[in-house]
Structures are given as structure tokens and as C-alpha cells.
Amino acid sequence: MEHRDSPPPGNTPPRTAFEDIPSQRETLFRNVLAYQPVNEQEAADKQVILNCLKTQPDCFDRSALAHMACSIWTVDPAKTKTLMVYHNIYDSWSWIGGHADGQCDLAAVALRELEEETGISDARLAPCGIYSLEVLTVDGHVKRGEYVGSHLHLNVTYLAIASPSEPLRIKPDENSGVKWVALDEVVGISTEPWIAERIYRKLIDKLPSIDLSTG
Template identity: 55%
Template sequence: MDLAEQLRLYRPFNEQEQADQALILRCFGGPEDLFSRRSRLAHMTASAWVVNPGRTKVLMAYHNIYRSWAWLGGHADGERDLLQVALREAAEESGLKNVRPVSPEIYSVEVLTVDGHIKRGAYVSSHLHLNLTYLLEADEKDELFVKPDENSGVRWFSPEGAVQASSEPWIREHIYAKLNEKLRSFPV
């Protein structure tokens, strides 16, 4: 099943997800290649809400650009299997060797605004991340490493602590809190 079909079949958790799901599906019909960063207005990204097997901890990285503790994830960069993108990014950004999906299904849907910033010495204009989040699992005893060009820390938090560690109010209140609310109803 292709990604557009997966997204059409996804059942939104709340009004934010319903609106963002509709916007992403609308973007799929446009002329831009949403799976490439060449689409400067909006492009596909995948995020990982990485939890331990007991669902008592969430893995976060301190992202240098946002100056905040945040979930793991990144750009599709041509890949259309966003679960694979989430798995790759979680491993690259944390050093985890054994990260796996709790489910292959989309866990959450978000359209995220990205302010203009400097990356690798070049200006990147403000744009949208059309983001799909996947629930992944890893052992909190596995060794972690930072990815210095992207983050300066990686650590486990309690689910509530992960929300509080973020310095981005909208993300903290509307995304991370939602991910934790969904996590409470997900079987261990």
C-alpha cells in the first residue's frame, strides 16, 4: 500500500490531526516532489517517538538548530517509505543499534512550521514539514551517541519529562503531550 493510501486510511486522533491529514493529502496532488528538499515550500519528514519496552521512558535529542530537546527524525530525501526514514533517523541521531517499530502503522500526523535558519553555512527559508510520526521501541540500556552536526545530547526521559524538557511551547503542548496521551492507550 502506498503512503497516500496509508494516510487516507489513518484515523485522526484529534482535530489537529484531522486538519493536518487533509492538508498533507491535498499537497500530494500538487506539482511539487514532496519527498525532496527541492520542494522549498513543504516536504515530507518522518519522526520517531522512541519508547522503552515498558513504555516508561521516551528518547529525546538536544537539537542544535531548535535549541531544544526534541523527538528524533528527519527528511524523506527521496525515500517514500517513511517508517524506514524514521528508523534510519532514530539510529543515526542516537547511535542506537537496535531500534524497531512497535507497529508499522502511522502513529501520528503533523504539519510543522520551520522557521528560516542557517544549516551547514547556508540559509534555509521558512517552510512546512509534512510529518508522519512512528512509534518505535529500543532498550534504554543500549549505548547512545550524539550526532554532533545535528544534536549535542541524547537521553531518556519519563514521558512527562520529555514534554517538559522541550523549550518549544506549541510542540510541547500540542504534539508531545498528544503523543503521550496516545501512548497511554497503546498496549505494552
């Protein structure tokens, strides 16, 4: 006997865009899908990230060649400076971030990385949601005595607000310096030209249009 809720023949419901995506990834997938790219770099990288979220079961595991990561662009309430760390591996003043390592709530991961790398524990996320998207190349390097092969970070960036008066500390196995940097000095202190010009400048340029209030 046909179940009363079964669709009539020929009226099979259409497949949804999320049908083949594990349920725990749907929120992130939807948020990335809804994000409006600000330039060609973001438009191209958004499609790469969406495709990996939809088709690569292991993309939240750092063992994958291309895996999910997050960054957190942290500014003071006046939007005049950002918090940066001197990254040991990249040998440059850098933004803050880390790997998903199996977690799909990348906003929570980003806040955790901020506290671990800088000591900032009282930051809040801006209400804009995802702040930027990037596919970042990572050259092979040695970390904690072991070689890590070249790979890609499928990066989701969030915007956070914190007080410059909050105490700072380094995380010795990750960085050797933490400081607030005036926005007009950020590009100049980075020794990574592509990141400085393509990413940091983008993050700085879009900041004036972002409302940091919570309502």
C-alpha cells in the first residue's frame, strides 16, 4: 500500500543544493553561499570553498591537501588599529587564525585561536558574519620538528572587536610577538607581499562600511 505522505508518481521532490552535504556542515555551507564577494579573488575562492565543502568529506581535517581554516581580523572599537602577531613559521607580522581540526563552527574556532595566540579573552564578533573568504597557499615547512608538506587553507575570516587595554601575551610555539598596529602601517610591516596587498589591504578597505554595533 502506498504511504499517504508519498508524492504521487511523476512528482518527486527536487533534490536540494544541500542533500549531499553532511548535516553538520550545512550552516557553514549556507553562510558561505550567502556571502557576497567584494572582488574577483573572493568570487573565485568562494566557489573553491563551496565545492570542497560539498564534495570533500575530509576537508575539515588538516591531513587533506585542501582543508578548512579560519582567521580573525581583530580591531579596536574606533576601527583605527588591528591586532597582529609575529608568526614564527611565516617570519612576519601576521593576522590570527588556525585550523578547523574537525570543527564546523569556524567562528568559535577563530575566537579560540584569538585567545590562545594573544591572550585576548573579551573579544566579540561583529554582527556582519563572514568578513572575507580566501584560498591561501601554504609552503612546506617544519612545525614542532616535523615536516609539513605544501597545502591549501580554505579560509573563512571573521571580524572581531577588542579593547587595546586588555593584556596581551605571546604563544611561544606559534608566535614571538603580539601588538596593536595602526591600520595604515599594516601593509608595511608584513613581509608577505601577496598577503599584504591582496588580503590585508582588502580587509582594511572594507572596514569603514562595517557596522560594529550589535543593534
